[in-house]
Amino acid sequence: MARPNKTLRRNLIALSLVAPFTLTFLLVFAWPTFKVIQLSLTDAPLIGDGTWVGLQNYRELLDDRIFWVALKNNGYFLVLTIVPTTVLALLIALAVNRLRGWMQPFILAIFFLPYILPVSVVTLVWQWMLDFQFGVLQPMIEAIFGKRTAVFRDPTWVMPVIALVTIWWTNGFNVLLFLAGLRNIPTELYEAAALDGATPRQRFWRVTWPLLWPVTALVLTLQLILQLKLFDQVYLLSQGGPFNTSQVLLLLVYNEAFQQNNGGYASAIAMVLFVIILVVSVMQFQLLRIGRHR
């Protein structure tokens, strides 16, 4: 007879435990998301409501040349960052993992340090180092490429250099994730492999790589989402130029909403980006799972 009572109590406790999160989620995520969807179907300015225009914004988007340019640039940036930063982080983690004593935390700290800097500081540092007239890196560029280059004003250089700055800035976190993953691999496995006569190369590919795969998949997915949301670096370093070679979707959202007062149209772009991130990251995660079970 006490049973329903007990269930009720348990349910109430469960409810009270999930309520704070659920309410916060509804308030600061679900409600704004709903509002963005709603706004994207109107011609609203930045502030206030607009009139209903149906799918007009989305239709305009398909005809908007800059939108496609921005989409392509987002894709280019993914190619420039995701795999390079993952490989680099893995290599650094493997190297740091071999260090012993105080050297290990010391070197790790050096690689991690840029990550704690705010983006404005990062971009200022690089802007000054790469300044065309006074930058300390310009003599190096001149020595290698034969002439000084204003990298953030050059269509070929701009995206790769922004990618380089981004990798320099965020790589420390990936190194940390990989290092944690490496420490989770039991040393017995390496000992057993060594006893069986495995070469270092075989030990990496047969032991480290498969056991590290969940971490690698996590890093790849996090990077994918993070790099699709590229905004700060472009806004601060190149403002989308020259001639839109570094224009990306979020910058377009910002320009439309805050500069040109087109809240509805900006919401439509934001929605498209939202759907892209959702689809691509789910797809990637599934692919990576298949890779794991192969």
Next chain:
Amino acid sequence: MIRLKTMLAATAATMLSLPAMAQTEVVWWDFLGGGDGVRMKALIERFNEEHDDIQITGTTLEWGVPFYTKVRTSAAVGEGPDIMTYHLSRVPLALEEGVLSPITDEDLEMAGLSGDDFFDSAVSAASGPDGTLYAVPFDIHSIVLYYNKSYLEGTEFLDEDGNLTGIDSLDDFNRALQHAADNGSTDPLSFQTGGPGGVWRVFYTLLGQQGGEMIVDGEVLPGDNAEKAATALQVMRDWRDAGFIPEQAEYPASVALFTSGQSAFHMNGVWEVPTLVDMEANGTLGFEWGAVQVPVLMDQEATWADSHALAIPNQPAAPMSDEKREAVMTVIGWMSQNSISWASAGHIPAYVPTTESAEYQGMEPNATYASLAQSAFFDPRSEIAGVASPAYDVALNVMVPQIHGFFDTDEALEQIRDELGRALR
């Protein structure tokens, strides 16, 4: 903990030291972060000293889009300032956004001002299409031509008093630049060639000197304006090809090129006058300099110009009390009547009585470019032009690469029309 206690004590002390009488606090926002910002802070301090009943609390925010975004969003929820600086080139967009509170004749009367006290061009830039005033003009600022006398000594370009002379055409100017280059100036003419502001201002000046218009009846560069724009772009491209202007100079670098003595000429806003005056006074400049109105390089007198104005945000969520409004108008009136201090920041006061004063007319180098107020060529009256607008974006996105040879003038022109046309839709 000790620090926290000290801070609390300090706060309490400050609050106690305030006079007990009724005081109106006026919240002031501006975007003046440079050399002129220091002068503005001094003006605000002086106002506070002279007025017991009104106290201004000033905050300086980031110039450009960040400032205007913050004004917009805060005013919408009634958390905006009581008074703010505003670029008159931003008025068309402000009208669309409905962010400015109209300034009535009674308001002006409270301030002890009238519309006739200001330059006509500034008043019309500050008004809506129906003639309603939305901001009180404070200054007119434009670009001027700074020059380093040491590169021109012994040439036809300095008169016996050591002032710039003899530049009446593009050819004259190019010869002067060549002279400077021969005399060892590495970048004879510096301006911000790698950023939106500098390029836009020089381009717009060259366009205006040909009588061109950027936007007419909602169309970008219609008719022969396209040709004139092409000419203006080509002039900058030729300067670059001749090695006269620095490659991709960012704003601080463009100023440094001149102040360090590498550039013979510098085209930049009057707001850098205090920088040079201060450097000369401290003995760190190392050369004699002058500044003149940008000479006529094309067909007629015209120089890009904009205006700082003082405006009141429109905040339906938090209507301003009559008492507060009177205080705000008192501030605006006092600022206009004391704008002679603002002139020392290089700007031309928009308040005509100030410019007619003997003190102003003797002020150097302001006096040499005082005529600018008449030949000022304001940004097109459009919601896509003005500070931090799509027009500025196009300057960075299309004109900068064009000047540096990434594509032809014709191609650039097509892109400009394409992008601004897109923004206008």
